[in-house]
Amino acid sequence: MTTVTTRTVTYPADGLTMIGHLALPAGAGRRPAVLIGPEGVGLGDVERRRAEALAELGYVALAFDLHGGRYLGDPEEMLARCLPLLADPDRMRGIGHAALDVLRAEPRTDPDRIAAVGYGTGGAVALELGRDGVDLRAIGTVNGLITGRPGEAARIRCPVWAGVGSEDPIMAPAQRDAFAAEMEAAGVDWRLVVYGGALHAFHHPTVDHTVRPGVGYHPRHAQRAWGDIVALLAECLPVMEGPEHPEPWAPEG
Secondary structure (H helix, E strand, O other): OOOOEEEEEEEEEOOEEEEEEEEEOOOOOOEEEEEEEOOOOOOOHHHHHHHHHHHHOOOEEEEOOOOOOOOOOOHHHHHHHHHHHHOOHHHHHHHHHHHHHHHHHOOOEEEEEEEEEEEOHHHHHHHHHHHOOOOOOOEEEEOOOOOOOOOHHHHOOOOEEEEEEOOOOOOOHHHHHHHHHHHHHOOOOEEEEEEOOOOEOOOOOOOOOOOOOOEOOOHHHHHHHHHHHHHHHHHHOOOOOEOOEOOOOOOOO
């Protein structure tokens, strides 16, 4: 097991002081990097551990903040903040760009080799970075199949992987279909995995606060979704490149 170094990073975004969690792999050289966006409740230990798990694999990883260091365990408070945010692509992009700037400024980060993955609201932020034309190597979103403004998905420059639970009432079949239609019309290299029997936030272990109906943990699919994200990164953002590890995907032209 490699040695991972972590530290807290603070930065301004959305009128707040955000508190992110940065994880660095062993060594001193530059490495590919990953932004990790949390569910609507905000940055917690789940995302911090995932950043550290990616650092174990050799990535620089930043789990970014949504709410100025707060974790919104009350569902009504979370919705009061997240619903207006999800309806405002420019605010989501501002949050994403602020975190991306922190990640790019880290000396260990290879600024030309960055991916963005996220869950729920954090996944929507990752998608908005793509729609804003950011040069990412991959985008992964779980429970965050939010469609964007007409035509802007054509600016996505990398593969998109999306995961959703079949029984998710928030990302219902109509929402999945709209997302798929948007990606297809834009000519994006996209994939959608539907995890049978899983609810919304199926990747997130059970918490000790009230959750909304339709939300629930599915440990088997949580493990599978994480494996799919790691595979996406291995495909599009390998830690090692060279004759034996050629970059497997690059945009045409």
